[in-house]
Every structure is written in structure tokens, then in C-alpha cells.
Amino acid sequence: MVSSTYKDKPSGVLFAFSAKWVSYAHTIIAYTAFISALVVGISLHYHKIVENEFYGYPQEWFPSVSATIGDRYPERSFFQLFIAITSGPRFALVGLWYLLTARPGKVLPKFVAGVGLFRTLTCGGWTYVTSTDDHDWHDIFMISYLVATLPWTLGCIALSPANPKAIKYRKHIAGAFFGTLIPLVYFFIQHKVHRVAGAYTTYAFFEWSLILLDVAFDAVTVLDFSTFEIVVRDVGGLSQGVNKSSMSSAALEKQKAKATGGIFDIKFTWRETIDTIAEVYHGYVFWSILTGLGLVIWYFPLWFMGISGYEALVMSTISPLLLGIKPLRSFVTSHLRICHFLSLTGLLAYLVEDPIYRLFIVGFGVSMSCLSWSAQLYSENVHETRLESKVLAWLVGLVLSSTTKFAWWTNNPIWPIMHAENGGQNEIGLLLAVLAAWRFTRRAPLNTGAAKDENLGGSAFLSALGIAGLFFGLHSLLSDSSTMVSWVWDGYPVQGPLAVPHGWFTIAAMSVGLLTGLAHPSLVKTWSVYGIGCVGAAVLTSYANWFGYYGGLVLAFYLMAIAAPFLKNAAKKSPAITFGLGFFLYNVMVLFHVWVVAYAFVPGGPYVREHTDWVMITVMLLIGIGVFNLTFTRSREPRPPQSSTSSQHQKYHASALALINMLFLAMAYLRFPTNDYVPYHADSQIITAGIWTIHFSLDNDMWSSEKRIRNLLKELEVDVVGLLESDLQRIIMGNRDTTQFLAHDLGMYVDYGPGPNKHTWGAALLSKFPIVNSTHHLLPSPVGELAPVIHATLKCYGELVDVFVFHSGQEEDVEDRRLQSEYASKLMGSSPRPSILLSYLVTQPQQGNYNTYVSDLSGMHDVEPGDWDRWCEYILYKKLQRVAYARVSRSTITDTELQVAKFVVPRRAEEKALVSVLEKDEQARNWKVQEDEVPVGWRFPALFRGKGVRGHRYHVFGEPYYYLPRN
Incomplete structure (x- = not known):
């Protein structure tokens, strides 16, 4: 029998010791696992573990954790051995913490204990499954561990016993950890x-x-466990801790609530949890249907190349005007469940193949959704808590919508342009929507509209103006986390935020803004805070890179902070005016922000040409009118006493926000670019370059086309591709970014090109080769639409190669195209390096502006001078050996084919000498040979010969052209 360390050992005790030794053991063994691996690794493999994919010693001289505990023997074995030993004290620590904090009827201790067990298991997962073993599962375990760290940390602080010293240490360590x-x-x-x-x-x-x-952080438990004794005896018992704190329990609880944001003070019930989930998801469905409307409308002017008439469906949102008819308002508010279910028809549109019918179904869904939500808020306006809960559902639903789009590479999986073939999750989304709508409408309306509206001061008309500015700001800037990032993008080298991972900053600013508006509504309604919001809008509009993005974050914070006060105020007035007129003015703003770039195709367009600044000024003026209106609004008197649970819904929705933010961060980790891309035929020094007008990533049948584009680019083994008509960061285009998916899935660097505030239809560059530098140009366009150019310098096989991606103006604007040809030619001629132009020129070969592009001024050569069947797309080059050229049919992806060419990058002296000769000898340069006369690495895939695959084949010539100068 082991003797006890205690002098007065009770009868029957076999062994007894202080529980603090569990904490000591966990701390010492865990540190030993990492430190032993570090010492062994530095001793045996120092130069190998400090080396990464770019640098080694002496540039890098200290190893990362992953490199230290990774695959090298024996340090990996040291780490795994001690981590395995740590598991015993770890499980004991979690169990003891639960016993210490458990109280009858309290759910939080059980939740925190469950999180602790989960973290322990996932720690074992990323420890014993390395990235070399299975990269995906290693990442899954690692992300799960990191995500669970937040609730574990905050939960432990919230449950801390009355020990001021332990609470202080936990707060400081947690702050340092997250900082x-x-x-x-x-x-x-x-x-x-x-x-x-x-x-x-x-x-x-x-x-x-x-x-x-x-x-x-877990070592702090030694201070709490010191009052615990672990005893092994015939009849078990658990000693009770004694609170020796000199600080009052109320003060300690206040400290813990402040440190955890009060989240863990929630009186957990399954009913309220399910209610919150249903409300947030139903809010997400609203934003999904609304943001999908612009996409299905946009399809039609694309094909008509102008006003089609179907744009009138943008007015689907003004259905709340019907609530001005009192009998109808009473009917709608009395049958909200039916109205909400009718709005879900917008999610059924994906079942319809015909684009016209799909548009009308979505339009009906949007009209019912706007009607239902407006009536819902109005029906709750006599109960502050229920009204605020619905407002929060609407706004947290926006955050969830933006996060879901991030997870789906800026597409929403339940949009009408999505289906199973391109990554849609329409069926499961619809099922969840039905369940959420049923739960969302389970309570009877409190105000059916039969009674006369109370006069609470302020103006319904002014409130409508504020709602218009608010909804446009939320939709145009915050419905996708990458929109403001694209506004401030300015090329390489990167000096600003990236969609991955910095898009989370937008989500965080939105979340903090919403919570601030709830906690301090009187503050966010002040003119000083409005002024800060205006400064943020001005900075976002006027500046690039990080400074511009900081302004965007300020604006995101402000829009979400003022949203709840605006919506609650609007709900207490006539919904026909506040929401009906508000949505009408919002529609005017939607058209306004499209007109500034579509000025060449719409009536009155030249008056607002390139005036995104006017759009932003108008938005902030409308919001300012809303703020002015709030100063005349008073609360109902007398205000009903607030019950002890009336603020619980705020904490539930705050918890939902926290969970959504953690999900975003997890996805950001998974989506982080590897930047280790390799061209398809590196051994042959080949660049396969292409140009494609992707028609805003909507195919001929109105389906999102990213995956089909990806498939063709991958199968053609394209290393560098210019994409035109690629700017989708507007309401009417869904606030998307196709290049994010393509770059991630194809393993390519990406230059988004001039952002949406530069008023072009977009030009983008994807490259397997590192982009050393890039600049964006807007070419002279005195009459027609702006012509964007990307001038990028790539590092290809150790040599610098310039690539130009260019979209010329329209056929009707002759002078524009002449000026643009001169500018582009001078730009290309200014480069002394090997160059490739991937372009949309709007000219016939050998005629007109063609002779400016292909000239001594530019120094460029046509990829195939004998190809007379071109009008728009051209590939030009200089100081490279062009070895192959092909035209590949588009199938139904877009209205333009994909043109591709292969080039050899000259590196050796004899290769450079040959290129110099070819520059001067057109006949030798364009000498064609058979495919079997060129190396295998120079050949295009045989997959697209004959009938090809999926509607893609080599056409016009029927096969690729190959070039090899005669001996």
C-alpha cells in the first residue's frame, strides 16, 4: 500500500494526493513533448527543419512547430511518445474541471467538458495523422482543434471558481493567445x-x-485544483473546495461576464436554440433569394446587348407597397406562415430549365419574401423583444449568407443558377428552408394591422429613405466578403488585403458592428458616428490597398451598427411606406450603380458615367436622412418592464455570430493558397497561354459555369490565361468572383484586374508562374465603355516574361478603338522583355487597327497571320518561339471560343539566338509542320480531336497548328 502524504489519513484510504498534481503533470509532460522534439530536431536535422519551400539557412534559422514535430525521426517519435503520455493527465484535467464546476441544472459545464474532450481527441488526430500521411484529415483535425479553442477558453473563464488570481491569469493568457x-x-x-x-x-x-x-492556460487549473483531493479508498468521496476569496462573488461574476462577453450567461434551452437557428437560416434564405434575383435578370441584357425588358423584374421587391391596403395588410399579417412558405418558391426555380420561367419564379419568390418580412416586422412592432429578434435574424442571416458564399467560392449553393452539376445544394437547402420557415412562423402575430398606427414621432417617408440607403449598402458591399477587397485591389506585388484570408475582417467588422448597435443604440445613432461612417465610405471609394480597405471596414461596421435601429424604427411605421417605398428607392440605387458602368447601353447612361463616387455619396446621404429621422423618434410610453430572459435572444444571436465567424476562419484555413504551382510542361520550357471571354460566368442556359470553365482549362493544360468579362462584383452579377475558384482549383496565381470601382466589365489573369509585378490601365475611351489592360510580369523558368490582358471597346466606337490601339501598342512596345498579348481587339486581321497592334511600334507578331476567321480574340507575342496554336469551341459555356497558343521561353544562348532570327524572318517564324515533328511536350491534348468532349473540339482548322523553323 502506498502511504499517504497526509498525516491524518482517514481509515480505508489506499492513496490520496492533491489534484493540483494532475495539472502539474499535464503541464510538464506537454511542454516536454514539444521541447524534446525541438532539442532533438535542432541537434540532428537543424538545416533540414529550418528549410521551407522558398528559403533555408541562414535566411531562415528557427524551425516551425510543424517542421519540428513532423515526419523526421526521431524527433517525431519523441513528440508522439510524450503527447501520448499527456493524454492521461489531459483527460483527468477535463474530468476534474467538470466536477469542480458542475452545478445542478447547469448545462454550460457539460458543454465545456464536451469541448475539452473534443479538443483532446482532435489533438491526437493532428498529432498522429501528419500532413504527409493525409493532408485533408490533418487539416480537418487541426481546424477542429483551433475552432474548439475559443469556446473552451471562454467557457473556462465563465466557469472559473471564485479565485481572483486564477481568473486574472486566464484572462491575460487568453488575451495573449488570441492576440x-x-x-x-x-x-x-x-x-x-x-x-x-x-x-x-x-x-x-x-x-x-x-x-x-x-x-x-490549462496550467492555471493548479490554482483551482489545490482545494481538490483525489482519494482512493473503499468508500469513495469527493472533498469540497473552500472559497477563500476576499473579493465578492458578484464582482467576480461581473469580471467573468465581461471577459466572455456574457455569452456563457445564457440560460440554455433547446427551444430557444432551435428558434435562433430557424430565424438565422430563414434570414439567410431571404438574402439568398434577393441576391439571386439580379443574376437571373442580368442574363437577359447580356444576350440582348442592351435593355431587354426583363429588367422590370427588379421591381419585385416593392411588394410591401401592398401593405398600404389595410384589409390586405390585415390578411397578410394574419397568414404570415402561408406568405413565408410562398416566398420559398424562389428556391424551386432551379428545377426549371427555361431561363425566362426561372426568372419569373425567382421574381415571385422575391416579391413574397419582401412582403412577408415587412409584414413580419410590422406584426411584431408592439413587442420590443420579438421585434428585435426578427431584426437580428435578418442581419445575422446576411452574415451567414456572406460566409456561405465564401465557402462556395462566392457562389450561393441555393441560388437559381446552381444545380447538382455545378456544386449546388438546392435540395438540402430547400428542405432546411421549409423547416426553418415552419419554426419561424410558429407564433401568432401580435399586430394584424387593424389598429391605427401609433404616432411615435419621425416620418415614415424619411425612414424609407434611410432603409433604401441601408439595404443598398448592405447588399452592394457586404453580401460577399471579397467585394470590398476587390475595390482596393491594385495588382502585384501585393500591398493590400486578399480575399483569402482577409475577407474575414469584413465578416468580423460586420459582426462587431451589429453587436455594438445592439449594446449602444443611442451611440450609433449620433451624428459623430455617422461622420465616421462617411469618412470610411470616402476612404474606400478614393484609396487602394490597405488604407482603402480600412475605410471599408469602418463602413461595414457602421452599416451593421445602424441597421438594427433603422429596421426597428421602420417596423413601427406604415410598412407600405418604410419598406415599399424603401425597396423602390433601393431599386433605383441598384440601377444607378449598374448605369455607371453600363452607360454605353442604357438611356441617360453618359450622365452617370464612371460615377461610383456619386453612388456612394447618395447612399450616405440617404442614411444620413435616416439618422436625422431617428432624432425625432421616441419610444413607446410606458415601456413594458423587461423580463429577466428578454435579452437572452441577443446572446443566442451573438452566439450564432461567433459560430459563423469560426466557420469562416475554418474555411479560410482550408482555402489558403499553397503558392507552390508548377506549369504543365516544365521540362519543355513551354508556356501554354489562352484568351477567353467568359461572359460573366453564366452559360447559355443561365447556369453558373465556373466548373465547366475549370474543366476545359485543366484538360487543355493552360498555364496562363486571360479572362474577359470577368468582373462580377455588382448586385446585378451576384457579387461573385470566378477567379477565386479557378485559381484555387487549378493551382494558379491570380490578378483580378481593375476593380468594380474602375467601371469596366473586367479583365483577369491566371498564371501557373509567379506574378512578379502587375499594373492596371484604363485606356482612352471618350465615348464608349472603358477598356481595361493588365500588364503583368511573370517569372517563367527563371526568365521574366510580360503578359498583357486587354479588352478593347465596342465596334460602334471607332475613335475609342483607334485611341486604345495606339495606347496599347505603345504600352507593349515599352517592354524590352519577351511578351504575350491575350486580347479582345474588335478588328479584322490585316485591316485597320490590327496594323497598329501588330507593328514596329509594339514589336508584336500575330500568333497566326493566316487565320482570317477572327474578329474579337487575338494572341500576339514577341521574343518567344511560338510552337503551336489552336481554337477550341466553347460548347454552351459562353458566346466566345477559347484560343490557345504554346510558346518556348528562350533560356540558353542558342535558343535566344534562334528567337532573334525568327523575329526578323516571318517565313521561318510561321513555317508549319505536322504534329509528329514536334516534341511531345509541345503538343496539344488529343482529347479534343474530331468530335472532342462535352462540345469542345478543335475547330476552324479542325486541328492545332504546329510551327518549327526549317533547318
Whole structure:
């Protein structure tokens, strides 16, 4: 029998010791696992573990955690051995913490204990399944562990016993842990994206700091467990801790609530949890249907090349005007469940093949959705808590919508342009929508509209103006996390935010803004805060890179902060005016922000040409009118006493926001670019370059076409491709970005091109080769639409090659196209490097402006001078050996084919000499040979010969052309 350390051991005790030794054991063994691996790794494999994909010693001189505990023997074995030993104390620590904090009827201790067990298991997952073993499962375990860290940390603080010292340590360590994440991400991006020498070493120090802080947080339990005794005896018992704190329990609880944001003070019930889930999802469905309307409308002017008439469906949102008819308003508010279910017809549109019918179904769904939500808010306006809950559902639903789009590469999986073939999840989305709508409408309306509206001051008309500005701002800027990032994008080297991972900053600003508006409504309604919002809007509109994005974050914060006060005020007035007129003015703003870029195709377009600044000014003026209106609005008197549970819905929705943010971060981790891309035929020094007008990623049948585009580019083995008509960051185009999916799935660097505030239809560049530098140009366009150019310098097989992606103006604007040809030719001629032009020129070969593009001024040669069947797409080049050229039919993806060419990058002296000869000898340069006369690496895939696949085949010539100069 082991003797007890206690002098007065009770009868029957076999063994007894203080529970604090569990905490000591966990801390010591966990630190030993990491430190032993570090010492062994540095001793045996120092130069190997400090080396990364870009640099080694001496640029990088300290190893990361993953490199230390990874696949090398024996350090990996040291780490895994001690981590396995740590599991015993770890499980004991979680169990003891539960016993210490459990109280009858309390759910939170059980939840935190469950999270603790989950973290322990996922730690084992990423420890024993390395990225080399299975990259996907390693990432899944790692992300799960990191996501669970937040509720574990906050939950432990919320449950801390009355021990001021322990609470202080936990708050400080947790603050340091989460604060360390910011520089950690920053230096990882410096290493991975910017390839800064030494950045990975700095990143490694922050990574090790996270490990030390993570273990240190759990080490604080030694202060709480000191009052616990673990006893092994014939008849078990558990000693009770004694509160020796000199601080009052109320003060300690207030400290813990402040540290955890009060989230863990929620009186958990399944009913309210399900209600919150249903409300947020129903809000997500509203935004999904609304944001899908613009997409299905946009399809028609694309094909008509002008006003089609179907644009009138944009007015589907003004259905709340019907609520001005009192009998109808009473009927709608009395039958809200039916109206909400009718709105779900918008989710059924994907079942309809015909684009026209699909448009009308979506229009009906949007009209019913706007009608239902407006009536819903009006029906709740006599009960502050229920009204606020529905407002929160609407706004948190927007955050969920933006997060879901991030997970689906800026598409919404339940949009009418999605189906199973392109990644849609329409069936499951519809099922969940039905369940959510049923739960959302389970309570009877409180105000059916029969009674006369109370006069609470303010004006319904002014409120409508505020609602118009608010909804347009939310929809145009915040319905996708990458929209404001694209506004401030300015090319390479990267000096601003990236959609991945910085898009989360937009989500975070939205979340914090919404919570601030709830906690301090009187503050966000002040003119000083409005002024800050205006400054943010001005900065976003006027500046690029990080400074411009900071302005965008301020604006995102403000829009979400003022949203709840605006919506609650609007709900207490006539819904026909506040929401009906509000949505009408919102529609005017939608058309306004399309007119500024579509000025060449719409009546009155020249008056608003290129005036995004006017759009932003109008939005902020409308919101300012709404703020002015709030100053005349008073609360109902007397205000009903608030019950102890009336604020619980705020915490439930705040918890939903926190969960959505964690999901976004998890997806950002999975989507982070690897930046280790390799061209398809590196051994042959080949660049396969293409040009394609992708028609805004809507195919001929109105389906999202990203995956079909991806398939063709991958099968053709395209290394560099210019995409035109690629700017989708507007309401009418769904606020999308096709290049995100293509770059991720094809493994390519991407230059988005001039952003939506530059008023073009878009030009983008995707490259397997690193983009060393890129600049964006807007060519002279005194009459017609703006012509964008990307001038990028790529590092191809150790040589610098310039690539130009260019979209010329329309056929009708002759002078524009002449001026643009001169500008583009001078730009290309200014480059002394090997160059490729991937373009949309709107000219016939050998005629007119063609002779400016292909000239001594530009120094460029036509990829195939004998191809007379061209009008728009052209590939030009200089100082490269062009070896192949093909035209590939589009199938039903777009209205334009994909043109591709292969080039050899001259590196050796004899190759450069040959290119110099070919530059001067047109006949030798264009000498055609048979495919079997060129190396295998120079050939196009045989997949597209004859009838090809999926409607894609080599056409016009029937096969690719190959070029090889005669001996």
C-alpha cells in the first residue's frame, strides 16, 4: 500500500494526493513533448527543419512547430511518445474541471467538458495523422482543434471558481493567445504570398508562443485544483473546495461576464436554440433569394446587348407597397406562415430549365419574401423583444449568407443558377428552408394591422429613405466578403488585403458592428458616428490597398451598427411606406450603380458615367436622412418592464455570430493558397497561354459555369490565361468572383484586374508562374465603355516574361478603338522583355487597327497571320518561339471560343539566338509542320480531336497548328 502524504489519513484510504498534481503533470509532460522534439530536431536535422519551400539557412534559422514535430525521426517519435503520455493527465484535467464546476441544472459545464474532450481527441488526430500521411484529415483535425479553442477558453473563464488570481491569469493568457494570432497570420502571409526571406522564422516564434500559451492556460487549473483531493479508498468521496476569496462573488461574476462577453450567461434551452437557428437560416434564405434575383435578370441584357425588358423584374421587391391596403395588410399579417412558405418558391426555380420561367419564379419568390418580412416586422412592432429578434435574424442571416458564399467560392449553393452539376445544394437547402420557415412562423402575430398606427414621432417617408440607403449598402458591399477587397485591389506585388484570408475582417467588422448597435443604440445613432461612417465610405471609394480597405471596414461596421435601429424604427411605421417605398428607392440605387458602368447601353447612361463616387455619396446621404429621422423618434410610453430572459435572444444571436465567424476562419484555413504551382510542361520550357471571354460566368442556359470553365482549362493544360468579362462584383452579377475558384482549383496565381470601382466589365489573369509585378490601365475611351489592360510580369523558368490582358471597346466606337490601339501598342512596345498579348481587339486581321497592334511600334507578331476567321480574340507575342496554336469551341459555356497558343521561353544562348532570327524572318517564324515533328511536350491534348468532349473540339482548322523553323 502506498502511504499517504497526509498525516491524518482517514481509515480505508489506499492513496490520496492533491489534484493540483494532475495539472502539474499535464503541464510538464506537454511542454516536454514539444521541447524534446525541438532539442532533438535542432541537434540532428537543424538545416533540414529550418528549410521551407522558398528559403533555408541562414535566411531562415528557427524551425516551425510543424517542421519540428513532423515526419523526421526521431524527433517525431519523441513528440508522439510524450503527447501520448499527456493524454492521461489531459483527460483527468477535463474530468476534474467538470466536477469542480458542475452545478445542478447547469448545462454550460457539460458543454465545456464536451469541448475539452473534443479538443483532446482532435489533438491526437493532428498529432498522429501528419500532413504527409493525409493532408485533408490533418487539416480537418487541426481546424477542429483551433475552432474548439475559443469556446473552451471562454467557457473556462465563465466557469472559473471564485479565485481572483486564477481568473486574472486566464484572462491575460487568453488575451495573449488570441492576440498572437494576428501577427501569426501576418507573417505567414508575408512568407507564403510575398515570399519574404526570414518571415517564416518570425512566424515560427509566434507559432511556438501559441503552444506555450495554450498549455499555460490549462496550467492555471493548479490554482483551482489545490482545494481538490483525489482519494482512493473503499468508500469513495469527493472533498469540497473552500472559497477563500476576499473579493465578492458578484464582482467576480461581473469580471467573468465581461471577459466572455456574457455569452456563457445564457440560460440554455433547446427551444430557444432551435428558434435562433430557424430565424438565422430563414434570414439567410431571404438574402439568398434577393441576391439571386439580379443574376437571373442580368442574363437577359447580356444576350440582348442592351435593355431587354426583363429588367422590370427588379421591381419585385416593392411588394410591401401592398401593405398600404389595410384589409390586405390585415390578411397578410394574419397568414404570415402561408406568405413565408410562398416566398420559398424562389428556391424551386432551379428545377426549371427555361431561363425566362426561372426568372419569373425567382421574381415571385422575391416579391413574397419582401412582403412577408415587412409584414413580419410590422406584426411584431408592439413587442420590443420579438421585434428585435426578427431584426437580428435578418442581419445575422446576411452574415451567414456572406460566409456561405465564401465557402462556395462566392457562389450561393441555393441560388437559381446552381444545380447538382455545378456544386449546388438546392435540395438540402430547400428542405432546411421549409423547416426553418415552419419554426419561424410558429407564433401568432401580435399586430394584424387593424389598429391605427401609433404616432411615435419621425416620418415614415424619411425612414424609407434611410432603409433604401441601408439595404443598398448592405447588399452592394457586404453580401460577399471579397467585394470590398476587390475595390482596393491594385495588382502585384501585393500591398493590400486578399480575399483569402482577409475577407474575414469584413465578416468580423460586420459582426462587431451589429453587436455594438445592439449594446449602444443611442451611440450609433449620433451624428459623430455617422461622420465616421462617411469618412470610411470616402476612404474606400478614393484609396487602394490597405488604407482603402480600412475605410471599408469602418463602413461595414457602421452599416451593421445602424441597421438594427433603422429596421426597428421602420417596423413601427406604415410598412407600405418604410419598406415599399424603401425597396423602390433601393431599386433605383441598384440601377444607378449598374448605369455607371453600363452607360454605353442604357438611356441617360453618359450622365452617370464612371460615377461610383456619386453612388456612394447618395447612399450616405440617404442614411444620413435616416439618422436625422431617428432624432425625432421616441419610444413607446410606458415601456413594458423587461423580463429577466428578454435579452437572452441577443446572446443566442451573438452566439450564432461567433459560430459563423469560426466557420469562416475554418474555411479560410482550408482555402489558403499553397503558392507552390508548377506549369504543365516544365521540362519543355513551354508556356501554354489562352484568351477567353467568359461572359460573366453564366452559360447559355443561365447556369453558373465556373466548373465547366475549370474543366476545359485543366484538360487543355493552360498555364496562363486571360479572362474577359470577368468582373462580377455588382448586385446585378451576384457579387461573385470566378477567379477565386479557378485559381484555387487549378493551382494558379491570380490578378483580378481593375476593380468594380474602375467601371469596366473586367479583365483577369491566371498564371501557373509567379506574378512578379502587375499594373492596371484604363485606356482612352471618350465615348464608349472603358477598356481595361493588365500588364503583368511573370517569372517563367527563371526568365521574366510580360503578359498583357486587354479588352478593347465596342465596334460602334471607332475613335475609342483607334485611341486604345495606339495606347496599347505603345504600352507593349515599352517592354524590352519577351511578351504575350491575350486580347479582345474588335478588328479584322490585316485591316485597320490590327496594323497598329501588330507593328514596329509594339514589336508584336500575330500568333497566326493566316487565320482570317477572327474578329474579337487575338494572341500576339514577341521574343518567344511560338510552337503551336489552336481554337477550341466553347460548347454552351459562353458566346466566345477559347484560343490557345504554346510558346518556348528562350533560356540558353542558342535558343535566344534562334528567337532573334525568327523575329526578323516571318517565313521561318510561321513555317508549319505536322504534329509528329514536334516534341511531345509541345503538343496539344488529343482529347479534343474530331468530335472532342462535352462540345469542345478543335475547330476552324479542325486541328492545332504546329510551327518549327526549317533547318
